[in-house]
Amino acid sequence: MIRGSALRASAGIAGAVVGIATAALLLRHLGVAESGRYVTVISLLGIPVTVADVGLNVSASRWLALSGPEDRDTLIANVLGQRLLLMPVAVLAAVAFAAIAAYPPAMVAGTAIAGAGFFFVALANALLLRLTVELRNGGLALVDFLRQAITFVGVAALVALGASLAPFFVVQVLVGLCVVMLLPALIGRNAFVRPRWDREEQRMLLRSALPLAGALALGQLYFRLVIILMSLISSAEQTGYFGGSLRAIEAPIGISVLVAGVALPLLSAAARDDRERLRYAIGGLGRGAIVAGVLVVLVTVRAAAPLMALIGGEAFRPAGAVLRIQVGMLLFNALYQIWTMALLALNRQRELIGVNVLALAGLALFAAVLVPPLGARGGAIASVLGDALLACLIYWRVHTHLGWVMVPAGFLARVLVAAAFACVPLLVSGLPDFVAAALAGVVFLAVGQLIGMIPAELRAELRLLIARRPGGATPTS
Numbered sequence: 001m002i003r004g005s006a007l008r009a010s011a012g013i014a015g016a017v018v019g020i021a022t023a024a025l026l027l028r029h030l031g032v033a034e035s036g037r038y039v040t041v042i043s044l045l046g047i048p049v050t051v052a053d054v055g056l057n058v059s060a061s062r063w064l065a066l067s068g069p070e071d072r073d074t075l076i077a078n079v080l081g082q083r084l085l086l087m088p089v090a091v092l093a094a095v096a097f098a099a100i101a102a103y104p105p106a107m108v109a110g111t112a113i114a115g116a117g118f119f120f121v122a123l124a125n126a127l128l129l130r131l132t133v134e135l136r137n138g139g140l141a142l143v144d145f146l147r148q149a150i151t152f153v154g155v156a157a158l159v160a161l162g163a164s165l166a167p168f169f170v171v172q173v174l175v176g177l178c179v180v181m182l183l184p185a186l187i188g189r190n191a192f193v194r195p196r197w198d199r200e201e202q203r204m205l206l207r208s209a210l211p212l213a214g215a216l217a218l219g220q221l222y223f224r225l226v227i228i229l230m231s232l233i234s235s236a237e238q239t240g241y242f243g244g245s246l247r248a249i250e251a252p253i254g255i256s257v258l259v260a261g262v263a264l265p266l267l268s269a270a271a272r273d274d275r276e277r278l279r280y281a282i283g284g285l286g287r288g289a290i291v292a293g294v295l296v297v298l299v300t301v302r303a304a305a306p307l308m309a310l311i312g313g314e315a316f317r318p319a320g321a322v323l324r325i326q327v328g329m330l331l332f333n334a335l336y337q338i339w340t341m342a343l344l345a346l347n348r349q350r351e352l353i354g355v356n357v358l359a360l361a362g363l364a365l366f367a368a369v370l371v372p373p374l375g376a377r378g379g380a381i382a383s384v385l386g387d388a389l390l391a392c393l394i395y396w397r398v399h400t401h402l403g404w405v406m407v408p409a410g411f412l413a414r415v416l417v418a419a420a421f422a423c424v425p426l427l428v429s430g431l432p433d434f435v436a437a438a439l440a441g442v443v444f445l446a447v448g449q450l451i452g453m454i455p456a457e458l459r460a461e462l463r464l465l466i467a468r469r470p471g472g473a474t475p476t477s
Contacts, residue, residue, distance in 0.1 A: 015145045016252065018145070018148040018151075022148070022152045026168065027313065028312055032237055032241065032312075034240075036237075036242070036244075037104070037107050039247055040228065041107050041111050041114060045091070045118055047094070049087070075201065076127065076130060078197065079129065080126045087123075094111050103231075109169075113169040117172025120173070124180050127193070128140065128186070139186040139187075146182065147179065150171075150175045150178050151172075155168060155171055226363070229364070230242055230367075230371060230379055234375060241322050244319040245319045245323040248323055253329075266281060267345035270345070271346050275402065279402055279403070282338060286335060287411055289337075290415055293331030295444055298423070298437075299438070300324065301327075301437075302426045302433050304327070305320025305324070306320070322379070325377060325380035326384065332387035332388045336387070339394045340394055342402070342405075346402075351397045352394070355396070359390035362385075363382060363383075363385075366386055369382075417447065421443050421447045422440040422443045425439035425443060
């Protein structure tokens with residue numbers, strides 16, 4: 001699980017770098033208002049598409065992990081059949097909302113165009129489930145990176161041509177088609193299967209998938225709600241600042257989702273066979289999430305404003321204040337992604353719906369109170385408060401079924417000590433912002449290593465990877 005998570009996370013980090021370059025091209029070319037409209041459309045599509053794509057994938061990966069190899073082809077064929085039926089409905093729902101909300105014509109058309117690209121990606125994701133369950137994470141990592149790389153190439157070409165807003169949504173179609181064409185190289189000659197709609201298989205999948213899809217729909221609505229509300233009640237400029245910050249933070253959020261998804265098959269098997277192993281895995285993942293989350297927060301505190309200026313130009317420098325606040329949600333997001341997978345492994349999807357409804361109501365209240373007076377910064381504060389609330393509620397349900405799985409207080413104390421030392425370079429005013437941010441990250445990890453903050457399993461895996469490098473020492477028994 002550590003190796004698979006490392007592969008997906010590494011691809012996510014590489015993709016994040018490419019994603020930042022893509023965001024830089026988009027934000028600089030489209031400007032504050034138009035880039036806000038672009039992010040709004042992609043966020044809007046993320047809500048129903050997650051139900052019809054990610055929701056079914058997570059449920060199906062759980063069933064595939066518990067099924068024998070001889071049954072997997074039939075199950076994947078039925079997942080593909082579901083996708084062909086549900087994805088068009090999801091895209092049409094997003095287009096209908098865009099039209100009812102009286103979005104500009106370019107945004108309505110863009111929702112339909114980008115939705116077609118999401119449709120192709122969803123079909124590919126159904127077929128890639130085999131790699132997920134077989135823990136062939138190298139191929140999945142390649143797909144994760146290529147999506148970002150193809151997006152960058154498409155956006156760069158349109159920027160060079162001086163395109164307006166609408167053509168940029170076509171890039172999503174290009175991404176979807178490229179991923180589909182890559183499937184035979186990743187899966188083999190049997191990459192494409194004939195879709196099936198077997199009554200019993202469909203009933204079994206839907207019985208477990210619909211509660212999960214509902215929970216994930218609420219989760220996606222939860223994640224995207226603030227920018228959707230801002231597109232309706234705030235100015236285009238404030239929506240653009242928030243959208244620019246959201247673009248900068250989406251990549252690390254995506255990494256936490258990937259890592260949690262890698263863990264689901266293992267957590268599902270542990271939930272069935274060994275609850276102590278399940279608690280151990282959740283605790284280990286939680287420690288890794290806290291270290292990664294605090295590291296990103298520390299680095300961003302000093303680098304936020306120049307980073308947004310670097311990505312979007314000086315027009316986006318005010319978005320740095322938004323990003324400096326919004327990055328706090330990464331810590332809570334990483335934790336509740338892991339705890340969400342734990343509930344899924346325990347087949348507690350309906351409880352996810354309940355806690356997401358409560359958190360969604362809280363987030364809507366936070367946004368309604370904070371956005372009008374504070375604009376994009378109010379949206380960022382609402383996002384952090386909402387993620388903290390959701391993390392607490394999901395942990396409450398996990399604790400109910402498994403007992404104490406929170407990381408130990410001693411570990412948290414070590415994280416705080418390392419973070420306190422890391423704050424020293426952040427307070428040195430004479431250092432360039434990026435240098436201070438980099439030093440803070442190095443100090444945090446170095447001090448953490450010295451005082452035992454880095455999990456032992458991760459240290460052992462890193463030593464093994466170093467030993468396998470050419471010229472590395474061979475580990476002895």
